[in-house]
Amino acid sequence: MPQTKRKTRRSTDKVTPDSSGVDGDNGTDNCEILSSDAKKCKIDRDTVIDGKNSTTNDDNSVNSNVDASNGGDLNSKVEEDDKPKQKNGDQTEDKEDSKKTDCDEDHKEAVASSDPISDVTNNNNGTSKSSEESEKGGKSDLKCESGNNNHSNQDDNKVADGDVESSVQSASNNAQEQEQKKEKEKDPCGSLVLCGGTSWDLTGRKELPKAAKNIPQQGKNLWGPHVWRENTRIREIISSCTACHSVIITENGKALVFGRNDKGQLGLGDLVTRHEPTVVETLKNLKIKSAATGKGHTLFLTEEGVVYAAGDNKMGQLGIGSQSNNAVLVPTKIAYSGKPVAKVACGAEFSLMVDAAGTLYSFGSPEYGQLGHNSEGKYFTTGNKISYHCELSPRRVVVFIEKTREGHVIPLEDVRITGIAAGINHCLAMDSKKRVFTWGFAGYGRLGHNETKDELVPRNLKLFDYVNRGVNNVWAGGCFSLALDMNGVLYFWGQTKTSGEATMYPKPIQDLCNWNIRSVGCANRSIVIAADESLISWGPSPTYGELGYGENKAKSSTTPQEVKILEKIFIKKVTCGYGHTLMIADETNVAKLPKWP
DSSP: OOOOTTGGGSOOOOOOOOTTOOOOOOOOOOHHHHHHHHHHHHHHHHHHHHHHHHHHHHHHHHHTTSSOSOOHHHHHHHHHHTHHHIIIIIHHHHHHHHTOHHHHHHHHHHHHHOOHHHHHHHHHHSOOOOOHHHHHHHHHHHHHHHHHHHHHHHHHHHHHHHHHHHHHHHHHHHHHHHHHHHHHHHOOOBEEEEEEEOOTTTTTOSSOOGGGTTSOOOOOEEEEEEEESSOOOEEEEEOOTTOSEEEEEETTSOEEEEEOOTTSTTOSSSOOOEEEEEEOGGGTTSOEEEEEEOSSEEEEEETTSOEEEEEOOTTSTTOSSOOOSSOEEEEEEOSOOSSOEEEEEEOSSEEEEEETTOOEEEEEOOGGGTTSSSOOOEEEOGGGOEEEOOEEEEEEOOOOEEEOTTOOEEEOOOOOEEEEEEOSSEEEEEETTOOEEEEEOOGGGTTSSSSOOOEEEEEEOGGGSSTTOOEEEEEEOSSEEEEEETTSOEEEEEOSSTTSOOEEEEEEOGGGTTOOEEEEEEOSSOEEEEETTEEEEEEOSSOOSTTOOOTTSOSOEEEEEEOGGGTTSOEEEEEEOSSEEEEEEOSTTGGGSOEEO
16 A cells, blocks of 8 residues: 555565455465476586586687687687687687787797697697697786786775675664664654644534634644644653544653643633643643543543543543533543553543553443443433433443354453553453454444444454464554554554445555554544654545645545655654644654744
8 A cells, every 4th residue: 555665675465364354365385396496407507517617627728729820620620619718708818918018929929839739639638738839828828817817806806895895884874773763762752743734623523613703713734744843852642533632741741732622621721722732730740641532521641540531521521420511621530549540542422541450441421332331321311312321430341252253252351451542432452462352333344343233342353362463552543443463564444435445354454564663643534654764644535634745745645655754754653633643753854844833
């Protein structure tokens, strides 16, 4: 898929599928063919070597007859036998000898006094039986040839020395580049770079809401990457495929927010949209480790493992023990008193978290079984209206299952969660055994089980439950999912283009094989990846600039493309909101980008 400059110099290895049905290529054993070819090559090589040896042995005797014009039938026969040698070798030697007058005179004297029959005898028997003059001529001829060979050897040595120096210099430069890359990767902090839709109240909507119609709209679509004008080093960037707001965390642990704020999701005590990063005053005395963003709510995670929530709480997604149509305008501690929390994630109207022991919790809307509690929480109210029993505080997810091909359900034990991700209405998790579990809404194959039936509890995705097939990370987009396995292969399932066919089970993205994928961001329908020295992105229309191709460039792409504007800027981390992309970039060369806001 990626049409990048790196694609041409990378292999496109295909991942061999297992019995689950993933497409792949079966290898062919070519050992016998290679063996026969190798034997043939050896025979040809021996023949050539023998020919070269015979040519070398006869060079001296043949040289004495090259210029002889009256050598008789026997001499002409020798000349006919040696025509290829004279054409390839002696003509070059004659040109070199003509540049040296002394050598030419000695050679003429030697030829004039030499006996052709004696030279033929020397050719056939390998012994010297010529006169003193011919010996002189032979010596002078050899001297001439030796001088020419010395010059040639000196030139060859110079070229060889130059090649060695060039290769050593190239190896040294490569080593330095690798060291610099490792140093950049060790330091997680850098400059904030973003692109995409910054008209926060309009992004993802056909028209502005009533409350925002009287407010001047400051943002616009940034089709190319822009760098934040403040010289502040950023350690973490947070957004999600459902969010039009973002959280950034500075090097010293301060939380700053910006974007849509119609539900109070920024935690600033009001409902005013922010067009540039603003410090959350309520949390300024706390060190923030991470955060998570939903459609209208935000979770803040401190370094002590305490979670604070702000924003929309209509479905109990804040986990503060109550449910209300009124927004929570300032970060409030959730109703949880267990072990310190290690990770948090948000769907559209629900939340997930994992404690230090690997226990998974969920709260908020139970629609489609996205909380993993074996229930959709539906019930009928007056007038046959459907409502939901929401989880108002974190509830532990107890059951993890595996299904056989016959449909038998097998409960799994000893599941310790190490990573989580959430889309609009579906969830992914990976455990300490590098297995992947998915649950929630199964539309368009986003759960990867090759069926569209919703899963009410976390179900093992069998493809990754094999030796050397486990995963290192998982991500969720609006209607799709991604997983990076332990071999560095990125898998995709679900759907990005509404008019396209859905991928019902995980398939490797072939054109990204053998790229060193460092970070992945999933927008509503777009994907942005930091790999090696490049930033790669793709997504269908309509987009808001989250792909970062630049002004007057393509606005969308169905195949991965390299972002040329960032060619000499090292991207350490990337994440996406609904229609925008955030990046942490190394400070080198970042000043050339346009400033934001």
